[in-house]
Amino acid sequence: xxxxxxxxxxxxxGLLAAGxxxxxxxxxxxxxxxxxxYFIMGLILVCMxxxxxxxxxxxxxxxxxxxxxxxxxxxxxxxxxxxxxLLVAVFVVYLVGSILSSPIVNAAKYQQLxxxxxxxxxxxxxxxxxxxxxxxxxxxxxxLGNRKMGSLVDMVSQFEVSNDYTQINYQGKPVRVTPLAYxxxxxxxxxxxxxxxxxxxxxxxxxxxxCVKLEEGIKYSKSEYFNRYLYRHLRFQYPTYxxxxxxxxxxxxxxTPYWVCPVKKFNIGLxxxxxxGRVVLCNxxxxxxxxxxxxxxxxxxxxxxxxxxxxRLYDYSGILKHGYLNSILGQRDCLQxxxxxxxxxxDDDVWVYSGVTSVSxxxxxxxxxxxxxRTMETRFYKIEGAIEDSAMSSAEGQVQNLGYVATFxxxxxxADEPTYFMALKDASGLxxxxxxxxxxxxxxxxIGDTIRECEKNYSELLNTNGIVSQNKDALKQISxxxxxxxxxxxxxxxxxxxxxxxxxxxxxxxMSEEALIGIIRYGEGDxxxxxxxxxxxxxxxxxxxx
Numbered sequence: 295x296x297x298x299x300x301x302x303x304x305x306x307x308g309l310l311a312a313g314x315x316x317x318x319x320x321x322x323x324x325x326x327x328x329x330x331x332y333f334i335m336g337l338i339l340v341c342m343x344x345x346x347x348x349x350x351x352x353x354x355x356x357x358x359x360x361x362x363x364x365x366x367x368x369x370x371x372x373x374x375x376x377x378x379x380l381l382v383a384v385f386v387v388y389l390v391g392s393i394l395s396s397p398i399v400n401a402a403k404y405q406q407l408x409x410x411x412x413x414x415x416x417x418x419x420x421x422x423x424x425x426x427x428x429x430x431x432x433x434x435x436x437x438l439g440n441r442k443m444g445s446l447v448d449m450v451s452q453f454e455v456s457n458d459y460t461q462i463n464y465q466g467k468p469v470r471v472t473p474l475a476y477x478x479x480x481x482x483x484x485x486x487x488x489x490x491x492x493x494x495x496x497x498x499x500x501x502x503x504x505c506v507k508l509e510e511g512i513k514y515s516k517s518e519y520f521n522r523y524l525y526r527h528l529r530f531q532y533p534t535y536x537x538x539x540x541x542x543x544x545x546x547x548x549x550t551p552y553w554v555c556p557v558k559k560f561n562i563g564l565x566x567x568x569x570x571g572r573v574v575l576c577n578x579x580x581x582x583x584x585x586x587x588x589x590x591x592x593x594x595x596x597x598x599x600x601x602x603x604x605x606r607l608y609d610y611s612g613i614l615k616h617g618y619l620n621s622i623l624g625q626r627d628c629l630q631x632x633x634x635x636x637x638x639x640x641d642d643d644v645w646v647y648s649g650v651t652s653v654s655x656x657x658x659x660x661x662x663x664x665x666x667x668r669t670m671e672t673r674f675y676k677i678e679g680a681i682e683d684s685a686m687s688s689a690e691g692q693v694q695n696l697g698y699v700a701t702f703x704x705x706x707x708x709a710d711e712p713t714y715f716m717a718l719k720d721a722s723g724l725x726x727x728x729x730x731x732x733x734x735x736x737x738x739x740x741i742g743d744t745i746r747e748c749e750k751n752y753s754e755l756l757n758t759n760g761i762v763s764q765n766k767d768a769l770k771q772i773s774x775x776x777x778x779x780x781x782x783x784x785x786x787x788x789x790x791x792x793x794x795x796x797x798x799x800x801x802x803x804x805m806s807e808e809a810l811i812g813i814i815r816y817g818e819g820d821x822x823x824x825x826x827x828x829x830x831x832x833x834x835x836x837x838x839x840x
Contacts, residue, residue: 311340320529322536326560331388338381345374395563397610398618403562405614407569408607410663413673418640418664419707422715423828424745426639428468428498429717430725431701432459435470437723439494442503449474449505452481455494456517458543461637461644462596468498468639471545473578475517482519489513489579493543493551512551512578516541522581528555528574531583536560538570542597543578551578556588556598569607569670570598596644597667604646604665605631608672613653621653628653629660632682634702643668647705649682650674657681659733662705662712677712680736685714688736689729693718698726705733708752709761735759746832769836772797773823776816790814792824792835801826803835813838 321329476482489511538556559571612629632649686700703714712733730752732738742748778793790803825837
Protein backbone atom coordinates (compact mmCIF):
# COMPACT_ATOMS: atom_id res chain seq x y z
CA UNK A 295 0.00 0.00 0.00
CA UNK A 296 2.83 2.37 0.85
CA UNK A 297 4.53 1.55 -2.45
CA UNK A 298 1.31 2.31 -4.35
CA UNK A 299 0.93 5.61 -2.48
CA UNK A 300 4.51 6.60 -3.28
CA UNK A 301 3.99 5.75 -6.93
CA UNK A 302 0.81 7.78 -7.07
CA UNK A 303 2.60 10.72 -5.47
CA UNK A 304 5.41 10.36 -7.99
CA UNK A 305 2.98 10.24 -10.94
CA UNK A 306 1.00 13.19 -9.55
CA UNK A 307 4.15 15.27 -9.09
CA GLY A 308 5.20 14.47 -12.66
CA LEU A 309 1.82 15.46 -14.07
CA LEU A 310 1.84 18.66 -12.02
CA ALA A 311 5.32 19.53 -13.30
CA ALA A 312 4.21 18.80 -16.88
CA GLY A 313 1.13 20.99 -16.46
CA UNK A 314 3.14 23.89 -15.06
CA UNK A 315 5.73 23.64 -17.83
CA UNK A 316 3.00 23.48 -20.48
CA UNK A 317 1.15 26.49 -19.02
CA UNK A 318 4.33 28.57 -18.95
CA UNK A 319 6.01 27.59 -22.23
CA UNK A 320 2.89 26.77 -24.32
CA UNK A 321 4.47 24.34 -26.78
CA UNK A 322 2.41 23.18 -29.75
CA UNK A 323 1.61 19.47 -29.56
CA UNK A 324 3.02 18.90 -33.00
CA UNK A 325 6.09 16.96 -34.16
CA UNK A 326 6.98 19.83 -36.52
CA UNK A 327 7.46 22.18 -33.57
CA UNK A 328 10.98 22.39 -32.16
CA UNK A 329 9.43 23.63 -28.88
CA UNK A 330 7.50 20.37 -28.61
CA UNK A 331 10.73 18.35 -28.72
CA TYR A 332 12.33 20.68 -26.14
CA PHE A 333 9.24 20.20 -23.96
CA ILE A 334 9.46 16.41 -24.19
CA MET A 335 13.18 16.43 -23.35
CA GLY A 336 12.57 18.84 -20.46
CA LEU A 337 9.76 16.66 -19.14
CA ILE A 338 11.92 13.53 -19.26
CA LEU A 339 14.67 15.40 -17.42
CA VAL A 340 12.25 16.52 -14.69
CA CYS A 341 11.00 12.93 -14.32
CA MET A 342 14.57 11.73 -13.96
CA UNK A 343 15.18 14.25 -11.19
CA UNK A 344 11.99 13.23 -9.33
CA UNK A 345 12.80 9.55 -9.77
CA UNK A 346 16.34 10.05 -8.53
CA UNK A 347 15.18 11.86 -5.40
CA UNK A 348 12.56 9.22 -4.76
CA UNK A 349 15.05 6.38 -4.97
CA UNK A 350 17.66 8.28 -2.99
CA UNK A 351 15.16 8.97 -0.20
CA UNK A 352 14.56 5.26 0.28
CA UNK A 353 18.26 4.50 0.59
CA UNK A 354 19.36 6.83 3.37
CA UNK A 355 20.73 4.82 6.32
CA UNK A 356 21.51 5.95 9.86
CA UNK A 357 24.90 4.76 11.09
CA UNK A 358 25.67 3.76 14.69
CA UNK A 359 27.23 7.18 15.17
CA UNK A 360 23.92 8.81 14.19
CA UNK A 361 25.07 10.04 10.77
CA UNK A 362 23.00 9.84 7.57
CA UNK A 363 24.59 7.80 4.75
CA UNK A 364 23.32 7.21 1.22
CA UNK A 365 23.37 3.52 0.37
CA UNK A 366 22.58 3.25 -3.36
CA UNK A 367 21.75 -0.03 -5.04
CA UNK A 368 22.26 0.67 -8.73
CA UNK A 369 20.01 -2.24 -9.65
CA UNK A 370 17.15 -0.23 -8.21
CA UNK A 371 18.11 2.74 -10.42
CA UNK A 372 17.39 0.94 -13.72
CA UNK A 373 14.32 3.17 -14.22
CA UNK A 374 16.68 6.16 -14.30
CA UNK A 375 18.78 4.33 -16.88
CA UNK A 376 15.78 3.73 -19.15
CA UNK A 377 14.70 7.36 -18.90
CA UNK A 378 18.24 8.44 -19.79
CA UNK A 379 18.15 6.21 -22.88
CA LEU A 380 14.77 7.68 -23.82
CA LEU A 381 16.15 11.23 -23.41
CA VAL A 382 19.11 10.48 -25.67
CA ALA A 383 16.81 8.80 -28.24
CA VAL A 384 14.52 11.85 -28.38
CA PHE A 385 17.50 14.17 -28.78
CA VAL A 386 18.93 12.01 -31.61
CA VAL A 387 15.58 12.03 -33.46
CA TYR A 388 15.41 15.82 -33.09
CA LEU A 389 19.00 16.25 -34.28
CA VAL A 390 18.59 13.95 -37.30
CA GLY A 391 15.28 15.59 -38.17
CA SER A 392 16.94 19.02 -38.08
CA ILE A 393 19.74 17.92 -40.40
CA LEU A 394 17.39 16.21 -42.87
CA SER A 395 15.20 19.36 -42.91
CA SER A 396 18.05 21.76 -43.62
CA PRO A 397 19.08 23.37 -46.93
CA ILE A 398 22.27 21.30 -46.83
CA VAL A 399 20.38 18.24 -48.13
CA ASN A 400 17.30 19.97 -49.59
CA ALA A 401 18.70 22.91 -51.56
CA ALA A 402 16.46 22.32 -54.60
CA LYS A 403 13.29 22.18 -52.48
CA TYR A 404 14.20 25.37 -50.62
CA GLN A 405 14.97 27.14 -53.88
CA GLN A 406 11.45 26.38 -55.17
CA LEU A 407 9.50 27.53 -52.11
CA UNK A 408 8.84 30.95 -53.69
CA UNK A 409 7.41 31.52 -57.16
CA UNK A 410 8.89 34.66 -58.71
CA UNK A 411 7.43 36.49 -61.70
CA UNK A 412 9.52 38.98 -63.66
CA UNK A 413 7.53 42.14 -64.41
CA UNK A 414 7.94 45.58 -66.00
CA UNK A 415 8.51 48.48 -63.60
CA UNK A 416 6.46 51.16 -65.39
CA UNK A 417 3.52 48.77 -65.90
CA UNK A 418 3.13 47.98 -62.20
CA UNK A 419 4.48 51.04 -60.38
CA UNK A 420 2.48 54.10 -61.37
CA UNK A 421 3.53 57.73 -61.04
CA UNK A 422 3.97 58.69 -57.41
CA UNK A 423 0.85 59.76 -55.50
CA UNK A 424 2.10 61.63 -52.46
CA UNK A 425 -1.20 61.23 -50.65
CA UNK A 426 -0.61 57.48 -50.37
CA UNK A 427 3.13 57.37 -49.74
CA UNK A 428 4.17 56.43 -46.19
CA UNK A 429 6.59 59.17 -45.17
CA UNK A 430 7.52 57.77 -41.76
CA UNK A 431 9.39 54.68 -40.72
CA UNK A 432 8.52 52.70 -37.60
CA UNK A 433 10.87 54.67 -35.33
CA UNK A 434 9.38 58.00 -36.38
CA UNK A 435 5.88 56.59 -35.93
CA UNK A 436 6.85 55.48 -32.41
CA UNK A 437 7.91 59.04 -31.56
CA LEU A 438 4.53 60.36 -32.70
CA GLY A 439 2.72 57.61 -30.81
CA ASN A 440 4.55 58.33 -27.57
CA ARG A 441 3.87 62.05 -27.94
CA LYS A 442 0.19 61.36 -28.43
CA MET A 443 0.15 59.11 -25.40
CA GLY A 444 1.81 61.82 -23.32
CA SER A 445 -1.07 64.17 -24.10
CA LEU A 446 -3.72 61.72 -22.86
CA VAL A 447 -3.71 62.66 -19.17
CA ASP A 448 -6.51 60.20 -18.36
CA MET A 449 -4.54 57.22 -19.67
CA VAL A 450 -0.83 57.98 -19.52
CA SER A 451 -0.46 56.94 -15.87
CA GLN A 452 -2.07 53.54 -16.48
CA PHE A 453 -1.06 52.55 -20.01
CA GLU A 454 1.82 52.81 -22.44
CA VAL A 455 2.05 52.39 -26.19
CA SER A 456 2.86 48.91 -27.45
CA ASN A 457 5.71 48.58 -29.95
CA ASP A 458 3.68 46.77 -32.65
CA TYR A 459 3.10 49.70 -35.07
CA THR A 460 1.82 47.45 -37.86
CA GLN A 461 1.74 49.17 -41.26
CA ILE A 462 -1.52 48.48 -43.11
CA ASN A 463 -3.82 50.03 -45.70
CA TYR A 464 -6.86 51.45 -43.94
CA GLN A 465 -9.64 53.00 -45.98
CA GLY A 466 -7.24 53.55 -48.87
CA LYS A 467 -4.51 55.18 -46.74
CA PRO A 468 -1.19 53.86 -45.42
CA VAL A 469 -1.35 53.88 -41.63
CA ARG A 470 0.37 52.30 -38.68
CA VAL A 471 -1.68 50.92 -35.81
CA THR A 472 -0.65 49.75 -32.38
CA PRO A 473 -2.61 48.96 -29.20
CA LEU A 474 -1.97 50.41 -25.80
CA ALA A 475 -0.50 48.10 -23.15
CA TYR A 476 -0.67 47.95 -19.37
CA UNK A 477 2.12 50.05 -17.89
CA UNK A 478 2.96 47.47 -15.19
CA UNK A 479 1.54 44.36 -13.47
CA UNK A 480 0.02 46.63 -10.79
CA UNK A 481 -1.71 48.70 -13.49
CA UNK A 482 -2.97 45.44 -15.00
CA UNK A 483 -4.54 44.50 -11.66
CA UNK A 484 -6.47 47.74 -11.47
CA UNK A 485 -7.52 47.96 -15.15
CA UNK A 486 -7.89 44.43 -16.55
CA UNK A 487 -11.62 44.24 -15.77
CA UNK A 488 -12.37 46.83 -18.47
CA UNK A 489 -9.46 45.94 -20.72
CA UNK A 490 -7.26 48.21 -22.83
CA UNK A 491 -9.42 51.21 -23.81
CA UNK A 492 -7.82 52.39 -27.08
CA UNK A 493 -5.30 51.98 -29.86
CA UNK A 494 -3.09 54.48 -31.70
CA UNK A 495 -3.61 55.14 -35.42
CA UNK A 496 -1.01 57.16 -37.38
CA UNK A 497 -1.59 58.35 -40.94
CA UNK A 498 1.78 57.74 -42.60
CA UNK A 499 1.16 60.35 -45.31
CA UNK A 500 -0.18 63.28 -43.25
CA UNK A 501 1.48 62.26 -39.94
CA UNK A 502 -1.87 62.81 -38.22
CA UNK A 503 -1.91 60.78 -34.99
CA UNK A 504 -5.17 59.66 -33.41
CA CYS A 505 -6.00 57.78 -30.25
CA VAL A 506 -9.05 55.67 -31.15
CA LYS A 507 -11.09 54.95 -28.03
CA LEU A 508 -13.16 51.78 -28.00
CA GLU A 509 -16.66 51.27 -26.64
CA GLU A 510 -15.46 48.01 -25.13
CA GLY A 511 -11.82 47.48 -24.19
CA ILE A 512 -9.30 45.04 -25.66
CA LYS A 513 -9.37 41.96 -23.43
CA TYR A 514 -6.87 39.77 -25.29
CA SER A 515 -3.39 41.09 -25.95
CA LYS A 516 0.32 40.45 -25.54
CA SER A 517 0.35 42.48 -22.31
CA GLU A 518 -2.34 40.40 -20.57
CA TYR A 519 -1.67 37.69 -18.00
CA PHE A 520 -3.02 34.19 -17.33
CA ASN A 521 -5.73 32.90 -19.69
CA ARG A 522 -6.25 36.24 -21.46
CA TYR A 523 -2.62 36.38 -22.52
CA LEU A 524 -2.94 36.21 -26.30
CA TYR A 525 -0.55 33.31 -26.94
CA ARG A 526 -2.11 31.23 -24.13
CA HIS A 527 -5.62 32.00 -25.39
CA LEU A 528 -4.63 30.76 -28.86
CA ARG A 529 -2.78 27.70 -27.54
CA PHE A 530 -5.73 26.42 -25.52
CA GLN A 531 -8.03 26.73 -28.55
CA TYR A 532 -5.54 25.34 -31.08
CA PRO A 533 -3.15 23.02 -29.18
CA THR A 534 -1.54 21.59 -32.36
CA TYR A 535 -1.06 24.88 -34.27
CA UNK A 536 2.46 26.28 -34.54
CA UNK A 537 1.88 30.02 -34.50
CA UNK A 538 4.39 32.34 -36.11
CA UNK A 539 6.62 34.36 -33.80
CA UNK A 540 5.10 37.54 -35.27
CA UNK A 541 1.40 38.02 -34.59
CA UNK A 542 0.12 41.24 -36.16
CA UNK A 543 -2.25 43.82 -34.70
CA UNK A 544 -4.64 45.11 -37.39
CA UNK A 545 -8.02 46.79 -37.71
CA UNK A 546 -10.74 46.04 -40.23
CA UNK A 547 -12.40 48.73 -42.36
CA UNK A 548 -14.79 49.55 -39.48
CA UNK A 549 -11.91 50.03 -37.04
CA THR A 550 -12.47 46.82 -35.05
CA PRO A 551 -9.14 45.56 -33.61
CA TYR A 552 -7.96 42.06 -34.51
CA TRP A 553 -4.90 39.92 -34.04
CA VAL A 554 -3.80 38.26 -37.29
CA CYS A 555 -2.14 35.00 -36.24
CA PRO A 556 -0.29 33.11 -39.01
CA VAL A 557 0.09 29.35 -38.52
CA LYS A 558 3.40 27.91 -39.66
CA LYS A 559 3.52 25.25 -42.35
CA PHE A 560 6.67 23.15 -42.79
CA ASN A 561 7.11 21.88 -46.33
CA ILE A 562 10.47 20.08 -46.01
CA GLY A 563 11.04 17.33 -43.45
CA LEU A 564 10.25 17.96 -39.80
CA UNK A 565 11.40 21.56 -39.42
CA UNK A 566 12.28 22.92 -42.87
CA UNK A 567 10.72 25.05 -45.58
CA UNK A 568 8.55 27.24 -43.36
CA UNK A 569 5.70 29.14 -44.99
CA UNK A 570 2.16 29.89 -43.75
CA GLY A 571 -0.64 27.34 -44.11
CA ARG A 572 -3.52 28.77 -42.07
CA VAL A 573 -4.48 32.01 -40.38
CA VAL A 574 -6.43 32.57 -37.17
CA LEU A 575 -8.18 35.94 -36.83
CA CYS A 576 -8.68 36.74 -33.15
CA ASN A 577 -11.04 39.57 -32.18
CA UNK A 578 -8.97 41.55 -29.68
CA UNK A 579 -12.07 42.61 -27.73
CA UNK A 580 -14.12 39.41 -27.47
CA UNK A 581 -11.40 36.82 -28.04
CA UNK A 582 -13.52 35.12 -30.71
CA UNK A 583 -11.29 33.26 -33.16
CA UNK A 584 -11.88 32.39 -36.81
CA UNK A 585 -9.67 29.73 -38.35
CA UNK A 586 -9.20 29.75 -42.14
CA UNK A 587 -6.94 28.59 -44.92
CA UNK A 588 -4.36 31.16 -45.97
CA UNK A 589 -6.02 31.51 -49.40
CA UNK A 590 -9.32 32.53 -47.72
CA UNK A 591 -7.97 35.49 -45.75
CA UNK A 592 -10.23 38.56 -46.29
CA UNK A 593 -9.03 41.52 -48.34
CA UNK A 594 -8.77 43.91 -45.37
CA UNK A 595 -6.03 41.77 -43.81
CA UNK A 596 -2.62 43.07 -44.91
CA UNK A 597 -0.12 41.09 -42.82
CA UNK A 598 0.07 37.33 -43.10
CA UNK A 599 3.66 36.77 -44.16
CA UNK A 600 6.23 38.73 -42.18
CA UNK A 601 8.83 40.76 -44.06
CA UNK A 602 11.58 38.65 -42.51
CA UNK A 603 9.99 35.41 -43.75
CA UNK A 604 9.50 36.74 -47.27
CA UNK A 605 13.05 38.04 -47.61
CA ARG A 606 14.38 34.74 -46.24
CA LEU A 607 12.37 32.80 -48.84
CA TYR A 608 13.65 35.08 -51.58
CA ASP A 609 17.22 34.54 -50.41
CA TYR A 610 16.72 30.79 -50.63
CA SER A 611 15.51 31.24 -54.20
CA GLY A 612 18.41 33.47 -55.19
CA ILE A 613 21.29 31.77 -53.37
CA LEU A 614 20.47 28.07 -53.89
CA LYS A 615 20.06 28.13 -57.69
CA HIS A 616 22.96 25.73 -58.22
CA GLY A 617 22.91 23.84 -54.94
CA TYR A 618 24.13 24.37 -51.42
CA LEU A 619 27.85 23.91 -52.08
CA ASN A 620 27.78 26.56 -54.81
CA SER A 621 26.16 28.99 -52.38
CA ILE A 622 29.16 28.59 -50.07
CA LEU A 623 32.07 28.11 -52.46
CA GLY A 624 31.73 29.21 -56.10
CA GLN A 625 28.60 31.38 -55.57
CA ARG A 626 27.85 31.39 -59.31
CA ASP A 627 24.63 33.34 -60.12
CA CYS A 628 23.91 33.79 -56.41
CA LEU A 629 21.62 36.72 -55.62
CA GLN A 630 20.20 37.94 -52.34
CA UNK A 631 18.06 40.71 -50.94
CA UNK A 632 19.84 43.78 -49.63
CA UNK A 633 20.27 44.46 -45.92
CA UNK A 634 16.96 46.25 -45.45
CA UNK A 635 13.39 46.53 -46.64
CA UNK A 636 10.46 48.90 -46.71
CA UNK A 637 6.76 48.77 -47.50
CA UNK A 638 4.80 49.87 -50.58
CA UNK A 639 1.02 50.16 -50.89
CA UNK A 640 -0.07 48.56 -54.16
CA ASP A 641 -3.43 47.11 -55.26
CA ASP A 642 -4.87 47.65 -51.75
CA ASP A 643 -2.19 45.37 -50.31
CA VAL A 644 1.07 45.95 -48.47
CA TRP A 645 4.13 44.76 -50.36
CA VAL A 646 7.63 44.33 -48.98
CA TYR A 647 10.22 46.09 -51.11
CA SER A 648 13.90 45.12 -51.15
CA GLY A 649 16.75 45.51 -53.58
CA VAL A 650 18.43 42.47 -55.12
CA THR A 651 22.21 42.27 -55.26
CA SER A 652 24.93 39.68 -55.76
CA VAL A 653 26.39 37.96 -52.72
CA SER A 654 29.80 39.45 -53.53
CA UNK A 655 28.66 42.82 -52.11
CA UNK A 656 29.57 44.97 -55.13
CA UNK A 657 27.41 47.93 -53.97
CA UNK A 658 25.02 47.67 -56.93
CA UNK A 659 21.58 46.20 -57.46
CA UNK A 660 20.60 43.99 -60.36
CA UNK A 661 16.96 44.76 -59.69
CA UNK A 662 14.42 44.80 -56.92
CA UNK A 663 11.67 42.59 -55.63
CA UNK A 664 8.12 43.20 -54.35
CA UNK A 665 6.52 40.56 -52.10
CA UNK A 666 2.85 40.62 -51.11
CA UNK A 667 2.40 40.18 -47.37
CA ARG A 668 -1.10 38.74 -47.76
CA THR A 669 -0.68 36.34 -50.69
CA MET A 670 3.11 35.77 -50.93
CA GLU A 671 2.96 36.85 -54.59
CA THR A 672 6.47 37.90 -55.62
CA ARG A 673 7.50 40.18 -58.49
CA PHE A 674 11.01 40.84 -59.71
CA TYR A 675 11.97 43.97 -61.68
CA LYS A 676 15.25 43.92 -63.54
CA ILE A 677 16.68 47.41 -63.05
CA GLU A 678 20.36 47.95 -62.48
CA GLY A 679 21.35 50.71 -60.12
CA ALA A 680 22.84 51.72 -56.81
CA ILE A 681 22.30 49.67 -53.71
CA GLU A 682 20.13 51.38 -51.09
CA ASP A 683 23.06 52.00 -48.77
CA SER A 684 24.86 53.91 -51.54
CA ALA A 685 21.78 56.02 -52.21
CA MET A 686 21.40 56.75 -48.50
CA SER A 687 25.03 57.80 -48.27
CA SER A 688 24.62 60.00 -51.34
CA ALA A 689 21.65 61.77 -49.75
CA GLU A 690 23.42 62.16 -46.41
CA GLY A 691 26.37 63.66 -48.23
CA GLN A 692 24.17 66.55 -49.38
CA VAL A 693 23.46 67.50 -45.74
CA GLN A 694 26.64 66.27 -44.08
CA ASN A 695 27.10 69.62 -42.35
CA LEU A 696 23.81 69.01 -40.53
CA GLY A 697 24.53 65.43 -39.56
CA TYR A 698 21.16 64.09 -40.72
CA VAL A 699 20.67 60.33 -41.17
CA ALA A 700 18.65 58.82 -44.01
CA THR A 701 15.90 56.25 -43.47
CA PHE A 702 15.77 53.11 -45.59
CA UNK A 703 14.29 54.31 -48.90
CA UNK A 704 10.99 53.73 -50.63
CA UNK A 705 10.93 53.07 -54.35
CA UNK A 706 8.87 55.52 -56.45
CA UNK A 707 8.12 56.00 -60.12
CA UNK A 708 8.80 59.60 -61.16
CA ALA A 709 8.67 60.26 -64.90
CA ASP A 710 9.12 56.50 -65.40
CA GLU A 711 12.41 56.80 -63.54
CA PRO A 712 12.92 54.41 -60.60
CA THR A 713 13.63 56.77 -57.71
CA TYR A 714 14.63 56.24 -54.10
CA PHE A 715 12.69 58.43 -51.69
CA MET A 716 13.81 58.81 -48.08
CA ALA A 717 13.45 61.01 -45.06
CA LEU A 718 16.44 62.68 -43.41
CA LYS A 719 16.27 62.68 -39.61
CA ASP A 720 18.21 64.51 -36.95
CA ALA A 721 19.81 62.99 -33.85
CA SER A 722 16.50 63.01 -31.97
CA GLY A 723 14.76 61.02 -34.69
CA LEU A 724 12.70 63.90 -36.08
CA UNK A 725 12.26 64.23 -39.85
CA UNK A 726 13.90 67.45 -41.04
CA UNK A 727 14.25 67.04 -44.80
CA UNK A 728 13.39 64.71 -47.66
CA UNK A 729 15.59 63.35 -50.43
CA UNK A 730 15.09 61.76 -53.84
CA UNK A 731 17.89 59.79 -55.46
CA UNK A 732 17.82 58.31 -58.95
CA UNK A 733 18.27 54.53 -58.76
CA UNK A 734 20.40 54.20 -61.88
CA UNK A 735 22.35 57.44 -61.44
CA UNK A 736 22.65 57.84 -57.70
CA UNK A 737 24.69 61.03 -58.06
CA UNK A 738 21.39 62.70 -59.03
CA UNK A 739 20.15 63.85 -55.64
CA UNK A 740 17.43 66.35 -54.76
CA ILE A 741 16.80 67.65 -51.23
CA GLY A 742 13.85 69.61 -49.89
CA ASP A 743 12.43 70.81 -46.59
CA THR A 744 9.00 69.55 -47.72
CA ILE A 745 7.77 66.83 -50.04
CA ARG A 746 6.61 69.50 -52.43
CA GLU A 747 10.00 71.21 -52.56
CA CYS A 748 11.88 67.92 -52.86
CA GLU A 749 9.67 66.77 -55.74
CA LYS A 750 10.07 70.09 -57.53
CA ASN A 751 13.85 70.04 -57.18
CA TYR A 752 14.00 66.47 -58.42
CA SER A 753 11.79 67.24 -61.41
CA GLU A 754 14.05 70.15 -62.32
CA LEU A 755 17.05 67.85 -61.99
CA LEU A 756 15.48 65.36 -64.36
CA ASN A 757 14.60 68.10 -66.83
CA THR A 758 18.17 69.38 -66.73
CA ASN A 759 19.35 65.91 -67.69
CA GLY A 760 16.89 65.59 -70.57
CA ILE A 761 14.18 63.60 -68.80
CA VAL A 762 10.66 65.07 -68.95
CA SER A 763 9.12 64.56 -65.54
CA GLN A 764 5.71 65.99 -66.30
CA ASN A 765 3.17 63.42 -67.40
CA LYS A 766 0.47 65.46 -69.08
CA ASP A 767 -1.91 62.51 -69.07
CA ALA A 768 -1.74 62.60 -65.28
CA LEU A 769 -3.07 66.17 -65.03
CA LYS A 770 -6.24 66.50 -63.04
CA GLN A 771 -8.89 69.17 -63.35
CA ILE A 772 -11.18 71.05 -61.03
CA SER A 773 -13.75 73.75 -61.76
CA UNK A 774 -15.72 75.96 -59.41
CA UNK A 775 -15.74 79.15 -57.40
CA UNK A 776 -12.63 80.54 -55.78
CA UNK A 777 -13.26 80.62 -52.03
CA UNK A 778 -9.92 82.25 -51.19
CA UNK A 779 -6.96 83.64 -53.13
CA UNK A 780 -3.75 85.08 -51.72
CA UNK A 781 -0.31 86.03 -53.13
CA UNK A 782 2.81 84.67 -51.42
CA UNK A 783 6.49 85.11 -52.22
CA UNK A 784 8.64 81.98 -52.26
CA UNK A 785 12.38 82.37 -52.89
CA UNK A 786 11.81 85.66 -54.69
CA UNK A 787 8.99 84.37 -56.92
CA UNK A 788 5.34 85.34 -56.52
CA UNK A 789 2.83 82.52 -56.25
CA UNK A 790 -0.95 82.68 -55.90
CA UNK A 791 -2.55 80.17 -53.59
CA UNK A 792 -6.15 79.24 -54.43
CA UNK A 793 -8.82 77.53 -52.39
CA UNK A 794 -11.65 76.05 -54.43
CA UNK A 795 -15.25 75.35 -53.57
CA UNK A 796 -15.74 71.72 -52.57
CA UNK A 797 -12.04 71.05 -52.02
CA UNK A 798 -9.91 71.26 -48.88
CA UNK A 799 -6.65 71.38 -50.86
CA UNK A 800 -4.59 74.39 -51.94
CA UNK A 801 -3.68 75.08 -55.57
CA UNK A 802 -0.36 76.79 -56.32
CA UNK A 803 -0.11 79.15 -59.31
CA UNK A 804 3.53 79.99 -60.10
CA MET A 805 3.66 83.51 -61.57
CA SER A 806 7.06 82.84 -63.15
CA GLU A 807 5.17 80.77 -65.74
CA GLU A 808 3.98 83.13 -68.48
CA ALA A 809 0.90 81.04 -69.25
CA LEU A 810 -0.37 81.50 -65.70
CA ILE A 811 -0.08 85.29 -65.36
CA GLY A 812 -3.78 85.59 -66.14
CA ILE A 813 -4.58 84.52 -62.60
CA ILE A 814 -4.34 88.17 -61.56
CA ARG A 815 -7.72 88.80 -63.25
CA TYR A 816 -9.47 86.47 -60.81
CA GLY A 817 -10.72 87.17 -57.34
CA GLU A 818 -12.69 85.52 -54.59
CA GLY A 819 -16.09 84.32 -55.84
CA ASP A 820 -15.03 84.08 -59.51
CA UNK A 821 -15.43 80.78 -61.32
CA UNK A 822 -12.29 79.16 -62.70
CA UNK A 823 -11.11 75.90 -64.20
CA UNK A 824 -7.58 74.68 -63.49
CA UNK A 825 -5.50 71.70 -64.58
CA UNK A 826 -3.00 70.66 -61.95
CA UNK A 827 -0.44 68.10 -60.91
CA UNK A 828 -1.40 66.39 -57.69
CA UNK A 829 1.01 67.00 -54.86
CA UNK A 830 1.19 66.50 -51.13
CA UNK A 831 -1.76 68.66 -50.05
CA UNK A 832 -0.49 71.47 -52.31
CA UNK A 833 -1.22 71.02 -56.03
CA UNK A 834 0.80 72.68 -58.77
CA UNK A 835 -1.41 74.43 -61.35
CA UNK A 836 -0.32 73.87 -64.96
CA UNK A 837 -3.17 75.53 -66.89
CA UNK A 838 -6.01 77.92 -66.07
CA UNK A 839 -9.23 78.68 -67.91
CA UNK A 840 -12.73 80.05 -67.45
